[in-house]
Amino acid sequence: MMRMVFRDNQFVQERVMDSNDLERERGITILSKNTSITYKGTKINIIDTPGHSDFGGEVERILNMVEGVLLVVDSVEGPMPQTRFVLKKALEFGHAVVVVVNKIDRPSARPDFVINSTFELFIELNASDEQCDFQAIYASGIKGKAGLSADNLAEDLGPLFESIIRCIPGPHIDKDGALQMLATNIEYDEHKGRIAIGRLHAGVLRKGMEVKVCTSEDSCRYARISELYVYEKFSKTAVERVEAGDICAVCGIEDIQIGDTIADKAFGKPLPAIKVEEPTVKMAFSINTSPFVGREGKYVTSRNLRDRLYHELERNLAMKVEDGETADTFIVSGRGTLHITILIENMRREGYEFMVGPPKVINKKVADKLLEPYEIATVEVPEEHMGAVVELLGRRRGQMIDMQGVGAEGTTLLKYKIPTRGLLGLRNAILTASRGTAILNTIFDSYGPWAGDIVTRDQGSLVAFEDGSSTSYAIASSQERGQMFIGPGIEVYKGQIVGIHQRPGDLSLNVCKKKAATNVRSNKEQTVVLDTPLDYSLDDCIEYIQEDELVEVTPSSIRMCKNPKFAAAKKSR
Structure with missing residues (x-):
């Protein structure tokens, strides 16, 4: 595929479809992306979709745009638990499936086991007889080779593309019907504004054309298409017209939302809206109230936070945002903890500073x-x-x-x-x-x-007793009480969680205490060995905190602290 798309001397990033920094760091696909290649005169649109069920909103939208899927499984591990989610959705849509056993060049590859496991998964997910009779392709993505058997790979990915053309049907479209296109994704460009991405189900779309944009039968408005793009190789190409069956990007409709239909001005009717499963986990987002507020972040007000969270809803269909009990608190609901932590990580990289509470399930x-x-x-x-x-x-x-x-x-x-x-x-x-x-x-x-009460954490937290800078002397005695999150010379504030207590219940301690000076020369400084502090990531912190604790998120730091509201409630009792 690379040979078809890139020049010999062109720099090509590894995992070219995972273009987001967070995707590269975590090694997962978070946002779906599309491209296309032309093989022997046939244009093949390819969409890379996330595999994790937490990003199911992306998956369910994208399956509206395709006629078949390539199910990529590892030649040693076989189908992973996350494979199950995407495959289940694809089979429900009635899509054709080509199974690609990748990394077939691994020394411990066991292709027969993998194919049998995949077949069992198809049966388990109630696949039809036609879907169970899938085409298997064996490939080595890193070497750019594929073949119909594990022992006989061609010198390129030709057998894979032949199988796509042979096994996956062409688009089910109405070429001569009235224009219909479902907006399944939204991009934003500083100069062009909102860009709707989708596949043309019927008719022809032209640059400059006047169209009707429908949310439902009764809710329609009019707009003009300013620019049209199709996907070729790994970039967008401007075109004058797009025919039914192709995937395109449309500019000029400022208020378009995912799920809207772009239809013929006179005869167009809306397509069925995209249905997405309900969220299962919620978290409270609030403004930063720690003494360090505003030191590291660019956007710190409740208005900044509110605008950013509601902006996320425009393209993240599986997420919900509601106003909380106070004006500066918002309840964000998602498909899982990972779904929400990816949003948190993106926001801190954009310069936002805020606090999040522990995840809670939605009953x-x-x-x-x-x-x-x-x-x-x-x-x-x-x-x-x-x-x-x-x-x-x-x-x-x-x-x-x-x-x-x-x-x-x-x-x-x-x-x-x-x-x-x-x-x-x-x-x-x-x-x-x-x-x-x-x-x-x-x-x-x-x-x-309801399963009854569950105890998720046996140990309490070590909490800073006062504001100041941590010292080696204080940490040396503190680490006898548990595992520390901080080393010496770190600025802390009262109420900040600085470690894990070795027993149940919280313990306040002074990590800023200095050793008393003495004029006795023989009182030689004692050599102290400090333990390496625990390095907790954002996901670890969110997993760790309890009901009365918060995670403080800034572009430079992730800290944990006790929630002052709970402390005030205890005092009032």
Whole structure:
């Protein structure tokens, strides 16, 4: 594919479709992107979509634009838990599937096992007989080779493109009908404004054309197309007209939203709106109230925060934002913790400074019964740590569904159905219990009966007693009480969480205390060995905090602190 698209001397970024910095750092796809190539006279539109169920809003939109999918599975690991989500959605849409077994050049590749596992997954997801009879392609993406058998790869990706043309049908379109295009994605350009992206379902779209933009049958407005683009290779190309079946970008409609239909001015009718599953987790966003407010961030007011969060709704269909109890608090609901933490990370990189509370699940009441979301958690763990992990999942109300040996000798795959509440803080706990060797994947399953109380954290926090700068002398005595988040010479404020207490309950301590000076020469400075402080990422901090704690997020720092509102409530009692 690279040979078709780039010059020989052109610099090509690794993982070219993962263009977002956050995607490169985390090694995951967060935003869907599209491109196209022409193979033997046939134009093939390709859309890279996220695999994680937390970004299901992206997946569900994108499946509206395609006729088939390439399901890429690893030649050793086989279908991952996240593969299940995208495949389930694609099969529900009735799309054709081509299975690509990638990294076939790995020494431990086991293609027969992978194909059998994938077939079992198709059966489990109620695929039709036609869908189960899928074409399998074996490939090495890094070498740019593919073939119909694992032992016989061509010198390029030709067999893959031949399979796409042979197995995936052309677009179901009405070429001569009245114009219809569903806006499935939105981009923003400083000069061109809002750009709607979608596939033309019927008719022809021309530059300068007057169109009708419909949200529903009764809600339509008129607009003019100022510019039209199609995707060629890895860039947008300006065109005068686009025919039904092609994917294009449309400029000139300032107020267009995802789910709107661009239709013929006279005869156009709206297409069915995009349906997205409901959020399962919510978090409170509020303005920064710590003593360090405004030191590192550019946008710190509640108005800045409100505008940014509501702006996110324009392109993030699976997210919801509501005003909180106070004017400077907003409740953000998403498909999972990862869904919301990606938004937090993007905002801090844009210069925002704010605080977030702990994630809470969104419960439902049906016929006077309280229901909560459940997820399927799969854990790959070495046998020597299995007991500790099983105990941990059991304490969090997990029910074992399956247990089997997998891949490397001595590794067990555990599959549990567990309340989403029980997953909060689980990743860190499992890594601790397995000494960093376990791999946890989760996917939303369904709503089920309330599982009862769950204790997610046994230890309290070490809390700074006063404002100041931490000293080696104070930290040396503090680290006897637990594990520290800070080293010496760090500015802290009263109420900031500086470590994990080794016992339940919080403990206030003075990390800024200086050693008393003495005039006795023989009182030689004692050599103190300080432990390396824990380095918690944004995700770790959000997993760690409890009901009465907050994460302070700024462009340069991530700190945790006690929520002053809870302290005030305790005092008033």
